[in-house]
Amino acid sequence: MSIVRKYLSIIILSILPLILVLIWFRNGLLFAGGEEGMSFYNLSKNLSLISYPWYDANGGYAMSILLPRVPFYSFLELFYKFGLEGYVLQALVFYLLMVTGSLSVYYLIKEIITPKLPTEAQKIIPFISAVFYLFNPYSLTQVWGRGLLAQMFSFALLPLFLLLVILGFKKRKFFYALLAVFASFILSPTFVLITQIIVIWTPVSIYFVYSFIISKDKESRVFIFQYSIFLIVIWTFTHAWWLIPTFKIAGQYFSPVSNNLQENIGTLLGVSPYFTLSYVIRLTQKFIIFTANTYGEIYSTFFFQAISWLVPITAVFSIAYLRKIKILMFFLILFLLGLFVSLGSNPPLGYFFVLVFKRFSFLQAFRNPYEKFGIVLMLAYTPFFALGLYRLNELTKKRFSNIILYLIIFLVCGVFVWPLWKGQFSGKNAWTKVPGYYKEADIWLSANAGDGRLIQVPLIGGDGVIYNWEHPYQGIEPGEFLFTPSSIGRNVVVNKIYYNVLLQRFGNFAPYSFGPDPDISKSEFKSKELWQELAKLNVRYIVFHNDLYDSVIGEKKTKEDFRRYLSSQRNIKKVKTFGELDIYEVAFSDEIRHIYSPQVKTEYLKINPTLYEVKMLEEKSADLHFLELFDPNWIAYQEDGTVLEHNKVFSYANSWEIKDSSSKIFIKYKPQDYVNLGTKISTYTLVGLVIVFIYLWIEQKRRGYR
Structure with a gap:
């Protein structure tokens, strides 16, 4: 019984996430939709998509930012292959992220905040901090409510990374730096959002500087400097597999966005009214909670407004501890920085933020600063809320016993975030189940499509769909997750050169959807008939979705309009039906x-999405067409290393003129070399760190402490 009492807080903090996960996944549904799509539906297919810097969907395009997910998803795939369903693995991941984040906050506060406080405070303040970190308005709307996996992983890694770094500082042990790097490796999906590099490193960097300044002896400062450099170096080398390709090619892919300063400033100014000081200080967000009434109009009532104000009001009472607990100054600095960034262009320092935003181009990734950086503010808030609540309870304890403490926790962490307890996210249904006929269709298409592509019809003008399933789906068009053959189904900006032509043909083209449109007036992709255009994409089958809501098609088009159009086309006929899916075959030359x-017969071997081996079966000059989206990083070379001249065909694809067809030809996406180099560096680094880790662990055990 004494053991249970001793670890009661840990037990409760482990049970609370379990309760949430059991509630959320009680019906065996998948958490899917929004920008994430269905990454847990078919983990093997998803892993094949994210493992390379060329994303094999929607015509193919450069995409290195998903590489941080590869180790974690590779581990998950092992269990998926053993038969565990995607929703089960997803539930386990969510649980582990919640527990990791909550317990990390618990031990962080216990380690550096409460040692000088009374015994009772040492027990209750870390517990309150952990509960608040999990159940607060920002967690509701921006961590779990947004449905972005990178934010969820940040929820776990941010406090854990900081905790381990601080332990290393305090105990003068590099051992904890190794643990911090291992933790960041395991939770590397955090870095799919490139902004999370800054988010994760900001608290640690501030702690470096803070500790260096307050240190009074040279020896301590030397250790802090050495420890910091050691941590930065081994972290960088450990994450080389995605850092190198990301910084080599991500700028090329995102340059149309990141280089448009005025557009980014416009976005910043446009979203800033939704996170003014009166909302950010409460960790709320105006649009999601109050304007759009995402969680109901009840949140605009006086009662719920009053609950939200309990967060800053309670935190104010922590001022009494600022002198007694010196480390609170670190959290105060972190809090003020988090507040400054989260407010964006809003007063009181919005003008200065815009100046900095203009001056440093990398900060333009924080166009929506509260969404991206608010989690730092949330972490910094936790000790102040917990200490303030404890202080408030002490002031009222004689009269109200512990009622004030329990009441505020109940209102803030229970009532206000009730949608979190129910599993209600972003005002839409995030819980879905893919009908069985999709798997049936995929099996048939995989057996018949060969190396041909699929196209999802009705073709949408943007990237979002709503499927009218028993448990509806709302999010990016998910064909790339649902089907094994490569799929075309949404506007991803870079594919507009052919996608807009198809939209015009179907009559649902909307100008300036996702930015400027390329000039397609003289497009070589345009043809007299639909089947000819689909042949230029190597689309062998059309998947017609009778389960798609007409409202998302655009330009007042309906499914019936698309169905009539297809029925009028030559060389296109319906060949199969699976539930609400009609399969049309596109007939063109094998x-x-x-x-x-076009001139000679060829054979080719696909080694992976970034490397192909081609053999020309006739010895004469010819053109070689490669029907992936044109990218200057695609090269073709012969066995002797001769690089062939790269051209564009059909206005969107790749082509090379072959003069010596006696040699094998290799087609390679050059950025894969960066991935290979980074993977080697990461692998060697991890092996070395494991050896060092084992050695240090044995040494510590030998000396009688861990």
Whole structure:
């Protein structure tokens, strides 16, 4: 019984996330939709998409930012192959992230905040901090409510990374730096959002500087400097597998966005009214909670407004501890920085933020600063809320016993975030189940499509769909997750050169959707008939979705409009039906494949999405067409290393003129070399760190402490 009492807080903090996960996944549904799509539906297919810097969907395009997910998803895939369903693995991941984040906050506060406080405070303040970290308005709307996996992983890694770094500082042990790096490796999906590098490193960097300044002896400062450099170096080398390719090619992919300063400032100014000081100080967000009434109009009532104000009001009472607990100054600095960034262009320092925003281009990734950086503010808030609540309870304890403490926790962490307890996210249904006929269709298409692509119809003008399933789906068009053959189904900006032509043909083209449109007036992709355009994409089958809501098609088009159009087309006929899916076959020459020559027969081997081996079966000059989106980083070279001249065909794809067809030809996406180099560096670093870790662990055990 004494053991239970001793670890009661840990037990409760482990049970609370379990309760949430059991509530959320009680019906065996998948958490899907929004910008994430269905990454847990088919983990094997998803892993094949994210493992390379070329994303094999929607015509193919450069995409290195998903590489941080590869180790974690590779581990998950092992269990998926053993038969565990995606929603089960997803539930386990969510639980582990919640527990990791909550317990990290618990031990962080216990380690550096409460040692000088009374015994009772040492027990209750870390517990309150952990509960508040999990159940607060920001967690509701921006961590779990947004449905972004990177934010969820940040929820776990941010306090854990800081905790381990601080332990290393305090105990003068590099051992904890190794643990911090291992933790960041395991939770590397955090860094899919490139802004999370700054988010994760900001608290640690501030702690470096803070500790250096308050240190009074040279020896301590030397250790802090050495420890900091050691941590930065081993972290960088450990994460080389995604850092190198991301910083080599991500700028190329995102340059149309990141280089448009005025557009980014416009976005910043446009969203800033939704996170003014009166909202940010309460960790709320105006649009989601109050304007859009995402969680109901009840949140605009006086009662719920009053509950939200309990957060800053309670935190104010922590001022009494500022002198007694010196480390609170670190959290105060972190809090003020988090507040400054989260407010964006809003007063009182919005003008200065815009100046900095203009001056440093990398900060333009924080166009929505509260969404991206608010989690730092949330972490900094936790000790102040917990200490303030404890102080308030002490002041009222004689009269009200512990009622004030329990009441505020109940209102803030229970009533206000009730949608979190129910599993209600972002005002839409995030819980879905893919109908069985999709798997049936995928099996048939995989057996018949060969190297051909699929196209999802009705073709949408943007990237979002709503499927009218028993448990509806709302989010990005998910064809790339649902089907094994490569799929085209949404506007991803870079594919507009052919996608807009198809939209015009179907009559639902909307100008300036997702930014400027390329000039397609003289497009070589345009053809007299639909089947000819689809042949240029190597699309062998059309998947017609009778389960799609007409409202998302655009330009007042309906499914019936698309159905009539398809029925009028030559060389296109319906060949199969699976539930609400009609499959149309597109008939064109078998000589047209993913890689082919109009003049001679060819054979090719796909080694992976970034490397192909091609053999010309006739010895004469010919053109070699490669039906992936044109990218200057695609190269074709012969066995002797001769690089062939790269051209564009059909206005969107790749082509090379082959003069010596006796040699094998290799088609390679050059950025994969960066991935290979980074992977080697990361692998060698991890092996070395494991050896060092084992050695240090044995040494500590030998000396009688861990």
